[in-house]
Amino acid sequence: MAKLKLKAHHIDRDWCKGCGICVRFCPKHVLQLDDREKAYAAHPEKCIGCRLCEMRCPDLSITVETEEEGEKS
Amino acid sequence: MASVKEYIRERFFPHIWCPGCGHGTVLKSLITAVDQLGLSKNDIVMVSGIGCSSRIAGYVDFHTLHTLHGRALAFATGVKLSKPQLRVMVPMGDGDALAIGGNHFIHAARRNIAMTAIVMNNRIYGMTGGQFSPLSGYGKAATTAPYGNIDHDFDVVQLAKAAGASFVARTTTYHAPQMVEILKQAFTHKGFAVVEILTQCPTYFGRKNKMGEAPDMLEWFKENTTPIGSQAKQKNPSLIERGVFVAEEKAEYCTEYEKVVERAMKGRE
Amino acid sequence: MNPKIHFLQGNEACVEAALYAGVQFYAGYPITPSTEIAEHMAYRLPQKGGKFIQMEDEIASICAIIGASLTGHKVMTATSGPGFSLMQEGLGYAIMAEIPCVIVNVQRGGPSTGLPTGPSQGDIYQARWGTHGDHAIIALTASNHQDIFEITVQAFNMAETYRTPVILLFDEVIGHMRERLIMPEEGEIPVVDRLRTSVKAGVDYHPYLPREDGRLPMSDFGGEHRYNVTGLFHDMWGFPSDNPAVVHGLLRHLVDKIRNNVQAITRYKEYHLEDAQTILISYGCSARSALHVVQNRRARGERLGLLELQSLWPFPYSLVEEKCAEARHIVVVEMNMGQVVRAVKRAVYNPERVVLANRIDGSFITPTDIKNILRLIQGKGV
CATH class of the missing domain: 3.40.50.970 (Thiamin diphosphate (ThDP)-binding fold, Pyr/PP domains)
Known part of the structure; x- marks a missing residue:
């Protein structure tokens, strides 16, 4: 299987309630809460596209868009 | 997967659940399981009871029946038996499913009627503000146990097994990928399926019992659960096992009733 | 057969x-x-x-x-x-x-x-x-x-x-x-x-x-x-x-x-209401005894009638009022302490005309029970 590469994190700021679950459990510490307590991708370059943030987000506010390594966007 | 928005009633978002409440993770996993199985929205009926958990039915774009406290499985039994081709999902809270609805739970399991009972176990009554539930556990704190809870809890998995459920599993909101896989198995199981999901209520159970914020409670699920039959469990029997405990073939109620109809009609000739 | x-x-x-x-x-x-x-x-x-x-x-x-x-x-x-x-x-x-x-x-x-x-x-x-x-x-x-x-x-x-x-x-x-x-x-x-x-x-x-x-x-x-x-x-x-x-x-x-x-x-049945001076109102099993009394008394020329209610809720207030307008006595026959009789009293003018003929001992109300009440109303004693 080809390796997945991040294309974008889509975070719905209206839906995010800032619980911090995505921040705590991101294996690469990609996500952080901003000064309004909304999640954002502080280090998108470290993302491995595992989608754990998307799966655990209780607010359904995260979508991780990925593409296969080498694909052109 | 198709966008999560294909399956929800977007106009009601953001949802009413508190920040960090695990119920949203259950909703997300449920949608993911439905999408991965390629189920048709028109074939799904979600029946819920009363409480924080029951609000899940309002958010999904299926046929949805938001019923009475504890009675979801009884309503669902009428839906399923009258139209067996429908897929019936019954998300319930722990108080909903096992206190006021305990009897319905036992008898739905005993009949082995094909539907999925999802027990969203956060060990507290959240909607009414943090009273102890039958699954809070001895010694826990709640607004109706200001001097400590003296009620003992019970094991949902053991209860479901004893009552005759033909599929019984447990997972947590921390283990979302496992939750999706278990829900997929449950949704396609031909019989009564029970999925207990340990979920966090940071607002009441967490705060009352000094378990920290939502991420800390997820950490607790990670540290205190283990796959069924693991070595860790042998070393530390207090660990809670996760996984599929029962998955067996057993005469299913609606299928059996079709045979009753056949016999009754033969008698008429 | x-x-x-x-x-x-x-x-x-x-x-x-x-x-x-x-x-x-x-x-x-x-x-x-x-x-x-x-x-x-x-x-x-x-x-x-x-x-x-x-x-x-x-x-x-x-x-x-x-x-x-x-x-x-x-x-x-x-x-x-x-x-x-x-x-x-x-x-x-x-x-x-x-x-x-x-x-x-x-x-x-x-x-x-x-x-x-x-x-x-x-x-x-x-x-x-x-x-x-x-x-x-x-x-x-x-x-x-x-x-x-x-x-x-x-x-x-x-x-x-x-x-x-x-x-x-x-x-x-x-x-x-x-x-x-x-x-x-x-x-x-x-x-x-x-x-x-x-x-x-x-x-x-x-x-x-x-x-x-x-x-x-x-x-x-x-x-x-x-x-x-x-x-x-x-x-x-x-x-x-x-x-x-x-x-x-x-x-x-x-x-x-x-x-x-x-x-x-509204569902009801009526028996001899047209000129009835005494109207029995009843329903369910009680209406069987009430009907027996009405037929029996009619045969003897007494102006007795029966309004049998088949719909109790919504209560047919207008119907009861209209049917009872001319009656001297209205006797509600039922097997309780007086339930439909309350609605009947609300329905009619001069509710003092309304009396209850009941039985509450777990035995079926008989024509005799009703006749005893009728005797009382008519001043004949029991």
Whole structure:
């Protein structure tokens, strides 16, 4: 299987309630809460596209868009 | 997967659940399981009871029946038996499913009627503000146990097994990928399926019992659960096992009733 | 033997009538004196391709029939006294969510476990107000097996017409008594089928938006329209709402759809009312004794008449007022401490004309019991 590469994190700021679950459990510490307590991708370059943030987000506010390594966007 | 928005009633978002409440993770996993199985929205009926958990039915774009406290499985039994081709999902809270609805739970399991009972176990009554539930556990704190809870809890998995459920599993909101896989198995199981999901209520159970914020409670699920039959469990029997405990073939109620109809009609000739 | 003539229990007549009306789903729990309804349903329903299920209690029974009604089926449950108390929660849900269903209460003596095998008519007000909150309800009754048949079919028809639960208030006497029933031919009694929406798939369907005639076409669960059903106050899509205008509108609708149709719902029979100086008002098993007295006295030239009510809720106030306008005495014959008599007193001018002839000891009220009251009224002593 080809390796997945991040294309974008889509975070719905209206839906995010800032619980911090995505921040705590991101294996690469990609996500952080901003000064309004909304999640954002502080280090998108470290993302491995595992989608754990998307799966655990209780607010359904995260979508991780990925593409296969080498694909052109 | 198709966008999560294909399956929800977007106009009601953001949802009413508190920040960090695990119920949203259950909703997300449920949608993911439905999408991965390629189920048709028109074939799904979600029946819920009363409480924080029951609000899940309002958010999904299926046929949805938001019923009475504890009675979801009884309503669902009428839906399923009258139209067996429908897929019936019954998300319930722990108080909903096992206190006021305990009897319905036992008898739905005993009949082995094909539907999925999802027990969203956060060990507290959240909607009414943090009273102890039958699954809070001895010694826990709640607004109706200001001097400590003296009620003992019970094991949902053991209860479901004893009552005759033909599929019984447990997972947590921390283990979302496992939750999706278990829900997929449950949704396609031909019989009564029970999925207990340990979920966090940071607002009441967490705060009352000094378990920290939502991420800390997820950490607790990670540290205190283990796959069924693991070595860790042998070393530390207090660990809670996760996984599929029962998955067996057993005469299913609606299928059996079709045979009753056949016999009754033969008698008429 | 004529195959159309049957000799059976009232409970069995009720089942045959439900099948005639098209019942497809029954859920129940055994309780005296209604159990024969469950037994006969378990036997008869699968013969017609329908479904019978014995639930774990009466709460579950009424919930199950509501679920089955939503998938597009005609549904029924039956119970007695304590079971009817347990069903009040589900009854309120069916009222709020506007679910067509029929609930039979074969009354026995109460309160509590009371007299399981003794007759009573003590649940008249429980049928009206047993579930909490403002609401309207339809409750029907009958005094013989031919009428049980007819009124049971009407109960299903009204449930579909008004999208509401309908209660059949029978009693131990007529439930267990055996007598003749002439089975009506197909088509002899009109049967109302479920009104389904003509809104096409993909077009916004409003399950809770009444048409101009007040009716709400339904869409079966599993069909093209996915909507929400709840016991909370809800908008026209079925989603919870606490908007005061929505709450007010829905409550008015729930009450008015019954209240505005009292005339269409009212069922009664009358015997010799035209010149009656004394009118007996009765229903259910009590009406049998009342009718006996009326026929007996008429034969002797006494101006006695009987108004037999077959619909108790909504109470037919105008009918009672009109029929009793000229009467000198109005005697309500019933087997309770005075339930329908209260409504009759509210209905008529000069309510001091109204007296109660009752019996509350678990024995069937006899013509002699009624005659004793008549002697008192007429100043003859007992």
